[in-house]
Amino acid sequence: MTAGATHHAAQPLRIALLTYKGNPFCGGQGVYVRHLSRELARLGHSVEVIGAQPYPVLDAEALGGSLDGGVTLTELASLDLYRQPDPFRTPGWREYRDWIDALEVATMWTGGFPEPLTFSLRARRHLAARRGEFDIVHDNQTLGYGLLGGTGAIGAPLVTTIHHPITVDRRLDLDAAAGWKRRASVRRWYGFTAMQKRVARRLPAVLTVSGSSRQEIIDDLAVPEDRIHVVHIGADTRLFSPDPSVPEVPGRIVTTSSADVPLKGLVHLVDALAKLRTEHPEAHLVVVGRRADDGPVAAAIERYGLAGAVEFVKGISDAELVGLVRGAQIACVPSLYEGFSLPAAEAMATGTPLVATTGGAIPEVAGPDGETCLAVPPGDAGALADALGRLLDDAGLRRRLGAAGRERVLSRFTWEQAAIGTVERYRAAIEAQGPTPAPTLRTKAEAPC
Known part of the structure; x- marks a missing residue:
């Protein structure tokens, strides 16, 4: 039974x-x-x-x-x-x-x-x-x-x-x-x-x-x-699931974040994107969340000239969110702290490879560095940029981490x-x-x- x-x-x-x-x-x-x-x-x-x-x-x-x-x-x-x-x-x-x-x-x-x-x-x-x-x-x-x-x-x-x-x-x-x-x-x-x-x-x-x-x-x-x-x-593993028919968008990195919440670490991901684009000019960021008109994130986007490389989307349906994550080459959780991190579990459930910090409970969800994700210290834009670049350069690593991430969610986090x-x-x-x-x-x- x-x-x-x-x-x-x-x-x-x-x-x-x-x-x-x-x-x-x-x-x-x-x-x-x-x-x-x-x-x-x-x-x-x-x-x-x-x-x-x-x-x-x-x-x-x-x-x-x-x-x-x-x-x-x-x-x-x-x-x-x-x-x-x-x-x-x-x-x-x-x-x-x-x-x-x-x-x-x-x-x-x-x-x-x-x-x-x-x-x-x-x-x-x-x-x-x-x-x-x-x-x-x-x-x-x-x-x-x-x-x-x-x-x-x-x-x-x-x-x-x-x-x-x-x-x-x-x-x-x-x-x-x-x-x-x-x-x-x-x-x-x-x-x-x-x-x-x-x-x-x-x-x-x-x-x-x-x-x-x-x-x-x-x-x-x-x-x-x-x-x-x-x-x-x-994660809702019925909804967040892999679909090989969805094409990868080259350079797409997706994250879920409120722009004006320091806890979510989005400003560090914007800093990392600026570094990353010097070697990967196709890299761009899709943020599921509200755009702030001012504050540290808006200032960083303007300072680096990234207005065309950072897109904010909000109010999207579940199906649209799943499609967005499936089409990304990388999902990223740059938070300084999380009590759990649903975005990490949901991205892993779709088979999208994950770059995540070690803030709070994220390692409990994301698992060991190099096995089910790439893990970096919170607040370290250089480490984020390095991990993102490593994944963009290695399709085999993306496939391996994506498959292992989904298996981890299915066995532990439903x-x-x-x-x-x-x-x-x-x-x-x-x-x-x-x-x-x-x-x-x-x-x-x-x-x-």
Whole structure:
């Protein structure tokens, strides 16, 4: 009997999957929710995704009820203060519904980021009103005060995924900030990380996506190590797969990155491209992500005269993304740090050879240098240029690394394996909880923060 069949035989679970940021085209959290919810449904479980704006985009197959379980979406509206084309907007007075809305606006006005706290408070209220409808609540890195209080507060045992501590992003953004005003602004924006630290320490069960992230959670958030469990995520290997009929575009290097996020290391890849083109003038970069009009990346592109050699694409479909990666001669992950690196796993799944840094958990995903990828130190543009040039010069090496990379993903990093491992942690949390206690009236002093 397969692992999947074993889990089918067990009692299906009713799962509430919370995500305060669910956009699958911007960051890993939305990708996680989309693929995990689908695979949980394939295993026969019932999944209700409860999310705020930008609302999650879930698989049509899962939403259509054709899977064994099923996935539904409940929209838990915020004031959506950061929506385009009017981010940091001031809502009209008719938009305010309650004190949580007022708190959301006040936090934004004072330079903070309110969404983890305000979503957690709305989620607590919503779950309390639906007590008994779920066997498990799975929080996707909200880490807000509203989720404290155990089963008595939210009606079911809680499991929380921390992809990596946001304190890492804060540290790197502070390092990149120029001037005391910018550093003060960064500190204020990341004020919510103090809450996330306090909440994380009180969580009964934490999932994370890599051994590297596990160590960061222990070091940065002081979560006891016996409460943290690694469940690797992965690529959608049905979608991200090789297709020999897609022609390679000579010199194409593809990467996934937000131009203005220092963590992603895109400026170092632009520096490397400038060096690379002295010997490989056909080399060019396709960036899946938003172009920044100013900042270090834009300045580097202008300085090197690379406007015609760096293309940004955003809002593309899954099929278009797969086609882009299949047609590339090289995929590159230049990040200074990653808690997992889905782009690495997805590129490897297509059979596209990978050049990646050794930042954070990337080596766990990409594997040994020279076997499943070419690995370089983070922040080293010269090493990046050398590795890219080596691959462009050697078709045999590209084929060997591409084939070995796909085999590594198939054996270790698929969403089905992620769902099976996650369900094991759900059942452990339910067993640890024991019988669900009857709801009790809380005093004013016990009310949520």
